Amino acid sequence: IKLKPEFPEAEFQRAMALLAANRKAEAMEGFKRTVTERPDWALPYAKFGSFLAFPGNADAEAEPLLRKAIQLDDKNLEATVALAVLRQRAGDLTDAVKLMRTATALSDATFQTWRRRAYIENAAGDTTAAVASITHAIEMKPRELYALYLDRAQLRLQMNDRAGALLDLEAFKPTIISETHYTIVLEVAQMFARAGNPNESLRLLDALSEDDRKRPEVIALRAGLAGEGGSSVEERAALEDLLKRNPQDADLLARLGSAYRRVDPLKSEGYYSRALQLDPKNPKYATGYAAALIQERQFAEAEPILKGVIASLPDDYPAHANLALALYEMKRFAESIHEYEWIASARPEIAATYFFIATAHDNLGEYKEALNAYQNFLSHADPTNNKLEIEKVNLRLPVLRAQIQRGEGAKQKRP
Numbered sequence: 001i002k003l004k005p006e007f008p009e010a011e012f013q014r015a016m017a018l019l020a021a022n023r024k025a026e027a028m029e030g031f032k033r034t035v036t037e038r039p040d041w042a043l044p045y046a047k048f049g050s051f052l053a054f055p056g057n058a059d060a061e062a063e064p065l066l067r068k069a070i071q072l073d074d075k076n077l078e079a080t081v082a083l084a085v086l087r088q089r090a091g092d093l094t095d096a097v098k099l100m101r102t103a104t105a106l107s108d109a110t111f112q113t114w115r116r117r118a119y120i121e122n123a124a125g126d127t128t129a130a131v132a133s134i135t136h137a138i139e140m141k142p143r144e145l146y147a148l149y150l151d152r153a154q155l156r157l158q159m160n161d162r163a164g165a166l167l168d169l170e171a172f173k174p175t176i177i178s179e180t181h182y183t184i185v186l187e188v189a190q191m192f193a194r195a196g197n198p199n200e201s202l203r204l205l206d207a208l209s210e211d212d213r214k215r216p217e218v219i220a221l222r223a224g225l226a227g228e229g230g231s232s233v234e235e236r237a238a239l240e241d242l243l244k245r246n247p248q249d250a251d252l253l254a255r256l257g258s259a260y261r262r263v264d265p266l267k268s269e270g271y272y273s274r275a276l277q278l279d280p281k282n283p284k285y286a287t288g289y290a291a292a293l294i295q296e297r298q299f300a301e302a303e304p305i306l307k308g309v310i311a312s313l314p315d316d317y318p319a320h321a322n323l324a325l326a327l328y329e330m331k332r333f334a335e336s337i338h339e340y341e342w343i344a345s346a347r348p349e350i351a352a353t354y355f356f357i358a359t360a361h362d363n364l365g366e367y368k369e370a371l372n373a374y375q376n377f378l379s380h381a382d383p384t385n386n387k388l389e390i391e392k393v394n395l396r397l398p399v400l401r402a403q404i405q406r407g408e409g410a411k412q413k414r415p
Contacts, residue, residue, distance in 0.1 A: 016047060045069035046079035053082045062086060077106050081116055093124040104133070111137040115148065122155060131155045146175045150188070157194050165195040176204070182212040189221060198225045216241040224255070236260065250278040250285065257288045265295035283309045287319045290326075299326040317346055324356070333360040351380035355389050362400070367409035371400055 038044075049065030052058040063086055069079035084099035100117035103109060118133035134152045138145060153168035169192055176185060185208060189201040205213065205222050212218060219238035236259050243252050257272035272289035279285060286309050290302040306323040309316055324339035337360045344353045358373030374393050381390050403409060 016051070040072060042069045042073035042076050042079070045072065046076050046082075050078050050082040053086050059086050059089060075106055077103055077108050077113065080106070081113060084116070084120060088120050088123060093120065096120045097124050097126075104136075111140040111142040111144070111148070114140070115151065118151065118155070122158070127155055127158050131159070146172050150191075153191055153195070157191060162195045165191065166197060169195060169200075178209075182208055182215065182218065185212075186217060186221065189225075193221075193225055201225050220255075248278060250275045250282070253278070254282075254285050254288055257285075257292060261288070261292050261295055265292050268292040269296065283313050283316060283319070287316065287322060291318070291322050294322055294326055294329075297329070299330045302326045303330075315346070317343070320346070328356060328360060331363070333363045336360050349380070351377060351382060351386050352389070354380055355386075355393070358393070362396070365408075365410040367400055367404045371397070371404065374400070 045065045046069035049062045049069055052062035053066065063083065066079045066083040066086065069076050070083065073079075080099055080103040084096045084103065087093075087099065088096040097117075097120055100113075100120050103113050104117050106113075114133050114137035118130040118137070121127075121133060122130035131152060134148055134155060138148045138152065142148070149168040149172040153165045153172070156162075156165040156168065169188060172188065176188065185204050189204045192198070192201040192204070202222065202225055205218055205225075208218065216238035219235055220242055223232070223235040223238070236256070239252065239256050239259060243249065243256065246252055253271045253275035257268045257270075257275060260268040260271065269289065269292040272285055272292055275285040276282065276289055286305055290305040290309075293299075293302040293305075303323065303326050306319045306326065309319040310323065313319065320339055320342055324336050324343060327333075327336035327339060337357055340353050340357045340360065343350070344357065347353070354373055354377035358370050358377055361367075361370035361373055374397060377386075378390065378393060383390065
């Protein structure tokens with residue numbers, strides 16, 4: 001530059017080097033000299049604008065440079081993609097998608113261009129288009145092919161296309177070796193579970209090194225997959241360790257609420273309460289909170305919460321089940337029968353429901369109804385799982401029949 005001051009190419013290279021060295025003010029001066037000496041040159045606008053746009057904290061400076069680059073050269077791929085990302089950050093997804101579709105139409109578009117288009121289409125809510133774009137990227141057979149299978153599996157899961165997601169996960173699986181970082185294995189295991197193959201998830205977790213198997217997130221996922229839900233001290237400790245890292249994770253708080261419900265109802269109530277504070281309208285958290293109150297025998301406090309859930313979600317089975325139990329424990333047997341009959345209709349295979357209906361009728365003195373319900377219970381009961389209840393019913397039936405013969409009990413059925 002000293003030998004030839006009017007040398008825009010050299011000035012541009014120096015400006016980019018200064019920018020990389022975080023000497024932004026000097027770099028901007030060099031850029032201005034470059035475009036002053038060669039105002040119709042798109043490259044410096046594209047390169048400088050893309051560099052400024054990359055960290056995401058200089059979008060106001062980067063956007064006019066990128067737009068100028070495209071004005072000078074409407075086939076400039078780098079500027080078009082960078083501007084699309086910048087518009088996505090600004091919340092203008094319509095413009096971002098339009099720019100990415102322009103970018104993928106260019107002759108030098110790469111698989112990464114199509115991949116970026118898929119990300120932006122998905123952010124705009126068009127998952128179907130995103131899958132098509134990722135599929136196009138896969139058809140280009142790049143070296144990073146397997147990562148694209150994982151991308152497409154994620155998108156297919158969003159569309160509830162479990163079969164398609166499983167195909168992509170199976171295609172990705174051969175890349176998992178002993179040296180694969182545990183976070184990748186964890187992500188793939190979670191996706192296999194969402195796709196309906198928890199056994200493969202468990203196999204992947206079991207294949208981790210001993211140290212990785214002891215990580216809290218691995219223990220927590222394994223417990224969830226096995227249906228244990230934090231039933232052991234180790235699993236609860238793992239969930240609590242995760243919560244220290246993510247104290248505002250409502251789902252994690254709810255999982256801890258569920259894990260502690262039977263072993264420490266007061267702690268369970270606290271976790272569910274915190275989850276509800278973060279997501280007050282979540283019916284699952286509200287039902288869990290009420291279930292914890294029931295464990296603490298705070299039936300009256302649980303009742304309005306459960307009725308609120310049922311008012312918004314009439315078919316919420318856990319809410320009905322907990323409300324039935326709360327009403328039964330408060331000896332409001334007539335109301336509990338109404339709830340238990342709903343439960344029996346929703347899940348007729350559960351024998352215990354008929355036992356509660358029968359004993360509720362019995363407590364109300366409705367002996368004929370109780371006799372029918374006891375017999376219904378016996379027809380559904382499992383000799384092993386319901387052994388104690390069967391013994392109680394068999395002891396009660398002769399006495400109940402005698403009471404009916406004597407005309408005892410309520411004279412007429414309640415309205």
